[in-house]
Structure formats: C-alpha cells, structure tokens
Amino acid sequence: MSTSAAIPALPSGAVARRRSVALVFSCTILGAAAQLLMKIGMGPHHFVPTLAGLVTNYPLIGGYFLYGVNTLLLILALREGELSMLYPIIALTYVWVTLLSYTLLGEPPNFFKNVGIATIVCGVAVLGGGKRK
Amino acid sequence: MNPDLLRSMLLVFAASVVGSFGAVFLKFGAARLDHRLLSFVNRQLIFGVALYLGSSVFYGLGLRGGQLSVLYPMISLAYIWTLLWARIFFKEAFTRQKFAGLALILLGVFFVGLGSG
Numbered sequence: 571m572s573t574s575a576a577i578p579a580l581p582s583g584a585v586a587r588r589r590s591v592a593l594v595f596s597c598t599i600l601g602a603a604a605q606l607l608m609k610i611g612m613g614p615h616h617f618v619p620t621l622a623g624l625v626t627n628y629p630l631i632g633g634y635f636l637y638g639v640n641t642l643l644l645i646l647a648l649r650e651g652e653l654s655m656l657y658p659i660i661a662l663t664y665v666w667v668t669l670l671s672y673t674l675l676g677e678p679p680n681f682f683k684n685v686g687i688a689t690i691v692c693g694v695a696v697l698g699g700g701k702r703k
Numbered sequence: 704m705n706p707d708l709l710r711s712m713l714l715v716f717a718a719s720v721v722g723s724f725g726a727v728f729l730k731f732g733a734a735r736l737d738h739r740l741l742s743f744v745n746r747q748l749i750f751g752v753a754l755y756l757g758s759s760v761f762y763g764l765g766l767r768g769g770q771l772s773v774l775y776p777m778i779s780l781a782y783i784w785t786l787l788w789a790r791i792f793f794k795e796a797f798t799r800q801k802f803a804g805l806a807l808i809l810l811g812v813f814f815v816g817l818g819s820g
Contacts, residue, residue, distance in 0.1 A: 637759075641729075641755060645729050645743075645751075648729055648730040649733035649734065652789065652793075652795045653726060653727070653788075653795060654789035654790070654795045654801055655795075657723075657726050657781075657789075661808045661812055664811070664812060664815050668815065680818040680819075681818065682815070682818030684818075685811075685814045685818075686811045686814030686815035686816075686817070688811070689810050690807070690808050690811030690812065691811075692807050693804045693811055694804065694808065696803050696807060697801065697804030697808075698804075
C-alpha cells in the first residue's frame, strides 16, 4: 500500500489557522454524535452485557468509532494551530449535545442551558474569530 | 459534604488534569507527523491517545455520581490547565483574546451545568 502524500502538506498563516479551527469544529460535531450514540447504546434497549450483545450493539460501536475519528481530526488540527486557542473550542460539543437532546431525545428546553450554549458560542467566536490585538 | 459527590468531584478533577496532558502529548505527537500514514504511530501520539482515553474513563465514572451542575463546570478546568501547559511547553502567548474567549466558555459551561440539575 502506498502511503506517500496521504497527509496533505501544511498551508501557512491565516489559511492554516482557519483550517485548524474548522477541523476542531467538525471534531465537536462528531464528538456530540459519538456521545449521543454511546448514550443510546448504553440504554436499556441496546445494552446486553455479553460478548454477543456487545459486538452487535451498533450504536455503542458507532459511538466509539466516531470518537476515534474525532481524536484523529483533533490531532490534525493541533498540527497546525495553537493548543491554547483550539482546545477550549471543544466546548462547542455541549452546544450540539444540548440541541440534539432537545430534538432527538425530546428533552424539554431549559432556560439555563439555552443561556449557557449561547454564551459558549460567543466564547468560541471570540477565540476562533481571527487575530486582533 | 456527601462522600459520593466528593468522590465524583475528585474523579472529574483527575479527568481534567489527565485530559489536559493528553492534549499536550497529542500536540507533541502531531508535530512528528510527516507525509507517511505510519507517522501516526509515534510514542507521543500513543501516549496522548492513552491519556485522552483514560481521561474519558475518569470522566464517565465521575459523571455517574450525578450532580452535573457541579461536575460539568469542573471538566472545563481542563481548558485552564491547557492554557498553562501551552505556554510552558509550546511558548504560546497569553492574549486578551484567549482569556476573554475562555472566560465566556467557562461561564457558558457553568450555565449548561446549572440547567442540567
């Protein structure tokens, strides 16, 4: 198997910065989907604590798979961006998990959660929104 | 304080410290990537992934104790440790932009925790 040029060369400056933020952004979406799948997989309908039960627990397996892809994207992002700028952006996961719980799990909307996710979005916008002095 | 909550808080605190070091080693390992896929198999990345997984185990065990309003904001301590380690290990500057963004995120996670009861 040829593995040459499998990992693209690094762009520089603002392009790299925007790309690393976009990578962490996709990370948070995958992370939220992973958490939700794991939650479903660990629930009473799917969780059977036997080997046969575990290898056919597709939500749980899917959750772990997405978690793996999520880690891979984080590594690629960290290759080109600042750790101190990128890492807190992972908090966006809370935003997606909250929104998915409202829409898919039918959880009732909550005032504090809504204020919280709006504040997180503002924080991420400040961090990821480009250089200012 | 109720001993179960204290245990959960210690677990989540440990998760935040271990996770922040996981991120540091992922960054160290990422610097060793080149054009070969096999460059993903390097000591720093393996250690970083192990710490990252370890942190999620501590986190999961801790969250089983309930009290998400206390535990959710605690996991975001990891963002503060990471800011420190990034300065120490990678000479990344403290900037007003980073402090402001981080403060908003911590406040937001605190509110999500409040709403999670």
